Every structure is written in structure tokens, then in C-alpha cells.
Amino acid sequence: MNITEKKSITLNVNGELHHLEVLPWVSLLDALRERINLTGTKKGCDHGQCGACTVLVDGKRVLSCLSLAVMKENTEITTVEGIAKDGILHPIQQAFIDHDAFQCGYCTPGQICSAIGLLNENKAKTREEVQDLMSGNLCRCGANRGIINAVMAVKENASYE
Amino acid sequence: MNNFDFTKAADVESAVSSTQKSKGNKIIAGGTNILDLMKYFVTEADILVDINSIPEIDNITELPDGGISIGSLMTNADTAYHPFIEEKYPLLSKAILAGASAQIRNMATNGGNLLQRTRCYYFYDINTPCNKREPGSGCSAINGYNRIHAILGHNESCIAVFPSDMCVALSALEAVVTVSGPEGERKIEFSDFHRLPGNTPEMDNNLKQGEIITGIELPTKGFSTNYSYLKLRDRASYSFALVSVATGLELENNIMKEARIALGGVAHKPWRVKEAEDFLKGKEATRENFAAAADLILKGASGFEHNSFKIDLAKRSIIRNCMMALDPESQRPGAKPSL
Numbered sequence: 001m002n003i004t005e006k007k008s009i010t011l012n013v014n015g016e017l018h019h020l021e022v023l024p025w026v027s028l029l030d031a032l033r034e035r036i037n038l039t040g041t042k043k044g045c046d047h048g049q050c051g052a053c054t055v056l057v058d059g060k061r062v063l064s065c066l067s068l069a070v071m072k073e074n075t076e077i078t079t080v081e082g083i084a085k086d087g088i089l090h091p092i093q094q095a096f097i098d099h100d101a102f103q104c105g106y107c108t109p110g111q112i113c114s115a116i117g118l119l120n121e122n123k124a125k126t127r128e129e130v131q132d133l134m135s136g137n138l139c140r141c142g143a144n145r146g147i148i149n150a151v152m153a154v155k156e157n158a159s160y161e
Numbered sequence: 162m163n164n165f166d167f168t169k170a171a172d173v174e175s176a177v178s179s180t181q182k183s184k185g186n187k188i189i190a191g192g193t194n195i196l197d198l199m200k201y202f203v204t205e206a207d208i209l210v211d212i213n214s215i216p217e218i219d220n221i222t223e224l225p226d227g228g229i230s231i232g233s234l235m236t237n238a239d240t241a242y243h244p245f246i247e248e249k250y251p252l253l254s255k256a257i258l259a260g261a262s263a264q265i266r267n268m269a270t271n272g273g274n275l276l277q278r279t280r281c282y283y284f285y286d287i288n289t290p291c292n293k294r295e296p297g298s299g300c301s302a303i304n305g306y307n308r309i310h311a312i313l314g315h316n317e318s319c320i321a322v323f324p325s326d327m328c329v330a331l332s333a334l335e336a337v338v339t340v341s342g343p344e345g346e347r348k349i350e351f352s353d354f355h356r357l358p359g360n361t362p363e364m365d366n367n368l369k370q371g372e373i374i375t376g377i378e379l380p381t382k383g384f385s386t387n388y389s390y391l392k393l394r395d396r397a398s399y400s401f402a403l404v405s406v407a408t409g410l411e412l413e414n415n416i417m418k419e420a421r422i423a424l425g426g427v428a429h430k431p432w433r434v435k436e437a438e439d440f441l442k443g444k445e446a447t448r449e450n451f452a453a454a455a456d457l458i459l460k461g462a463s464g465f466e467h468n469s470f471k472i473d474l475a476k477r478s479i480i481r482n483c484m485m486a487l488d489p490e491s492q493r494p495g496a497k498p499s500l
Contacts, residue, residue, distance in 0.1 A: 004166050024167035024209065027196075047197050048265060060238075060267045066196050067268070070167050071189070071211055114264065121263070123242065135398035136262025 007070050013038065014082025022069050029053045031069035032079060040080040040109045044138075051137030054110035054117070055079050061117025080109035083116065091160035092116055095150035103141035111137045115151045127152055162199040169211045173218065173341050173375060179210045181343045181371030188212055188373055190234060191269040193261075194277045202287050203278075203294060218272075218375050221245060227381040230339070233272030233374040237261070237327065240271055250379055251489070252388040252409055256330035259392040262399045272374035275328060275338065275354065278365065279321035279429075280401055281310065292318045293362045308467040309403065312475070313459070314428040319362030320465065323355060323430050324401045330390060332423040332431035333407040336379050342372035355430035362429075384409025384421065389485040391478055392425075402426035404475045406482040410446065417441045422458060422483070427475055434458045446487055448480060455479040 006021040011031065018036050029046070032038045032055070044052030046065045053065040056078040083090045092115045095101070102108045114137045124130045130151050139147060154160045170176035180186045185207030189195055198204035212218075212234065219234040221243060229249075231240055240246055241257035261269065283289045283301035290299035302310050302320050310320040328351075336351040355366050368374070387410040394400040405425035411418040420441035424432040437457035444450045455476040462472045485491045 004164050007167065024165055025162045025199075047200060048193055051262065051264060054264055061264050062268050063193070063264045066193050066265075068167070068189075068192065068196070068209075071192070071213065117267075118263065121238075121242075132398045133263050136264045 009070055009073050011036070011069065011072060011077060012075065013077045014079060015076075020069070024068065024070050026069045027065050028055070028067040028069050028072050028077070029064035032064060032077075038079050038081050042106055042109055044107070044110075049138075050107070050110075051114060052107050052110040054113045054137065056113055056117055056120075059117070059120050061114050078113070080112055083112060090116065091154045092119070092150065095153045095160055096147070099146045099150040099153060100143070101146035101150040102139075102143050107137060107139045107141075111139065111147055115147075115154075118151065119154065124155075130155070162196075163202070163205045165206045166208045167211065168208055169214055172215055173373065176210055176212050176215070176373055177341055177343060177371055179208065180373065183207060184370060186210055191236065191273050193265050193269045194273060198278060198285075201285055203285055212373070224378060228379050230376045230378045231271055232376055234270050236267055237269045237271065237274060238263070238266040241266065249383040249385055250330075250334065251385055252383070252390055252407055253327070253330045253334060253379070255388075255390040256326045256405075256407055259390060259402075259405070260326035271327070271377055274325055275331075275374060275377075276366070276368070277325060280324050281321040282306070284321060293321060293358075293365075296361070296363045303465065306467060307465040309401065309426075310465060310468050311428050312462045312464050312468060312471045313424075313432055314357045314430070316358055318360060319358035319429065321358070321362070322426055322428060323365070324426070325431075326390070326392060326402065326405060326425060328355070329405055329407045329423045329425035329431045331377065331379075332433055333409050333421040334379055334383070335421075336377050338374055339376040339378060340368060340372045341375050342369060346375070348378070351431075352433065357429050365429075382409075382411070382419075384411065386489070387412055387486045388489060389482045389491075391482040391485065393474060393478055404471055404478050406475075406478045408479075408482045408486040410483070410486050412446060412487075415446050417444055417446055420454070420483075422454065422479060424458065424475060424479070427462075427471060432458070434460075446483070448484060451480045451483040452476070454483075 011018045032041050042052040044050035048063045048066045055064045057075050124133045187206045189209045218232040220232045222230050237257050241254045247254050283291045284293050289301040311322050338349045338354050389408050392402045392405040402425050407423045409421040420438050437454040441454050
């Protein structure tokens, strides 16, 4: 039987460095929630099917449940806790409120990180393309129409700048 | 997941020497498939070897003959959105973007796409027999729920399908896989890379122990004028194909100088039938000719209790996709049922 040692790693989350001792199989999701106590990122399916655990790594949206914490050193990780700046909501966060883009809220942190990733990518031009490129985030309450409305509003409406 | 150790490989050679030592030493790149499988205990590892710090397999390079080589470590998203791929190999770009979700495409690598395992539910369920997961234990799908399973190339040992979209386009484009191993480098024609189940369904492909994929070479011919990728599935997005078709045509006055048609979601590997492509050569690009080619491609197809519908679905998809290839404008988002 293998005796595996913990690895010493440093994660840069929302601009703060966190030094952790983790076993290799600890997911980024579990490291964020259980070790760094950032519980905004949610565990839904834990298998990459629901998108609730979406975070931004170097500005790109990825699934923290299918990432190992030991593989995310030397990256900049942004969770939903790091989106608002100085108490001012990110335009996407404000748009989610304005457009009724959630009900229970469990998928919302992942939806918001995913939507910001979509805006960073700048590939979705039409509503249909936004729908397609947001399909990795499930909403079981059925707030999808509001979610897409919110993303479209930020894309199209200068008042969200 | 089982308890495993973790190490980083600084270059291709050290990745090869790590995995050569033991079958339990496995490569991790994007991790989207292997970690999922490990969470279900379908796959176990003694050591995961992280290859993400090998820059020379993370780029696109032009080949002397005019083709290109795509690094195995490049992500699916970076590949699909690469200006060169979008312009010269739009079929590949479309196929990649038809697969998975934006998040997964940001993580998953090209090499990993080729090596992903089937999504057969019995393969994933460690409490049921599966010859692919546990050789000799039997196939639960043959007499089970088999709606997503194979209609071509299957046998009594395994009726699983290979789930990739990207590989359907690579098959049509006649890509070549470059690999590095204990005995040096070698190239594998795409049609020889994946396997049919035969007596060894546990082997998805012809990669040997210790070999890792370093790149995917694409020939000059990209079929960028007349191409189409059609994916039919149970929901509009983020679902595996029931049937998918990649078509590339080379036309001169509506006469086909060359035709490539590959199917996904129907067999243990991307499915191409040379006889059908030869039949189209020199003929007019008409619905009737595409229908005749579709019959040739589906020759010998047989279904099971829940998936026989795929045979007709595949034929119609081929015809429709070839017609769309005549007018790639018709593939704009919203103009096809898959988006």
C-alpha cells in the first residue's frame, strides 16, 4: 500500500495567497470550501455535469470539482467571493438581481463565474450562442430565461459597464 | 478516489519513463475524464503524472508540406478558436465546439480527447459486469438499456461507442497522431488509432504502455469551402451524440472530386466507409447520391432493443449533413437543430 505524503502548495485565490498541506486527491473545490473556507463555490454533482463549482482560473471558467488543488499552483483563481470590488457588485451580479436570474441560488455562484468567463471569451454574439455557451451550468429551479436575459443585458446594455 | 501519489513531468521523456515503469502510473493533463472515472472507481492510479508543464506540446506548428501539427496539450477551446483552425479546418472547429461544455473545453486537452473512455452506463457502474472495465465479466448493455449504444462494428463482447466529437472530424480529415514512447517517436494514421472491440474491448486504442500523444497532424486539405458537422442528441447542448456526422467535400461544378464522411456515436471508433466515399467521387452532389452513399455506410448495421432507430437516423443525418456541406452558411447557429 502506498503511503502518500501531503503536498505543500500555495494557492492564489482572489488575490490572497493561501499556504496549504493537501493530499494529492483533494479537488480544488474541496480545498476552496473546506480548507480556505470560501464556501461560495458550490458542490453540485462533483462530476463536471452541473457547473455549480465553476470558478475562474487565469480568467478562464473551469470546473473546480474536476481540478486537483495540487495542479493549480501558480495560477490566479477567482471565486464568486472575489467578483465584487470594494463593495460594488460586478455588472453581472447586478444584472442577475435585476433580471430575476435565480430562485434558490445554489447554482448562482457557478452561473456568475461562467457568465464572466463567457464575457471574457467574447465568442457569443447572439442569444442562441449565449444559451449554447452557458449550457454547462444547470439551473434546476428553471431560472434559465432570467440568467440568459441577465447575460444579454450586460452584453448589450452600456448601463452595466 | 483511491489514494495516489502525484508528480510533475518536466518534459516528454520523463513523462514516458514514469508511465513506462508501471500501468498504475497514469498521465493527467486536463483531468476532466480521468478524475471523473477515478471518482467512480472505474479507474485507479498509483501515481498521477502531471504533464501540464511541457510547453513544446502546447502549440500549433506549421509542417513543411503545408499541413499543421496541433499540440496534444492544447485545450479543446484554444484549438477550436484558433484563427488558423477556424479558417483552414472549420470542420474541426465546429466538431470540437459541439462537444462538452465551455468549462470542459477550457480544461480538456486534444490528447485527452482522443483517449477519453466510453460513456456506456455499465462501464461507469462498477456493480455491473463490463468487459471493457473488467475483461471476461460480460457485457451488461447487450441485454440491458442500450439506447446510446453501437449499431456498427460491435460484437458480443462490447457494444459501447466512442463518445468524441473532435475525433469524428479528425477521422474525416485523415489526421495523423504522433506519439512518443520508450522506443522513440512514431506516427499512427487516425483510422488505425482507435480499435473495434474484437476480443479485447478493454483496449480503446493502439497506444502502447509508456507511449504518450505529442501531437495531431492535419494534412493540407482542410475542406474549408464545403464542410459540415451535424450532431443529434437528446438535448440541444451539452450532451453526447446519438449520431453525429462530419462531411468534407471537394467540388468542381457540383461534381465531387473528393468526399469524406465520418460518423460518431455509432461505433467503438469513428466510422468511415471508403466504398461510400469512392462511390461519390466523380458524381454530382445530389440528395440521391448522398442517400446511396448513406446506404453503403450503414451496410451491415444492426441495432439492439433500444437503439435500432439510430440506423435510419444515421442515414438521414448523412444526407442532411452532406446537403448542409454544399452551403456552409446553412450551419450558422440557429439554422440547425443541434444548436
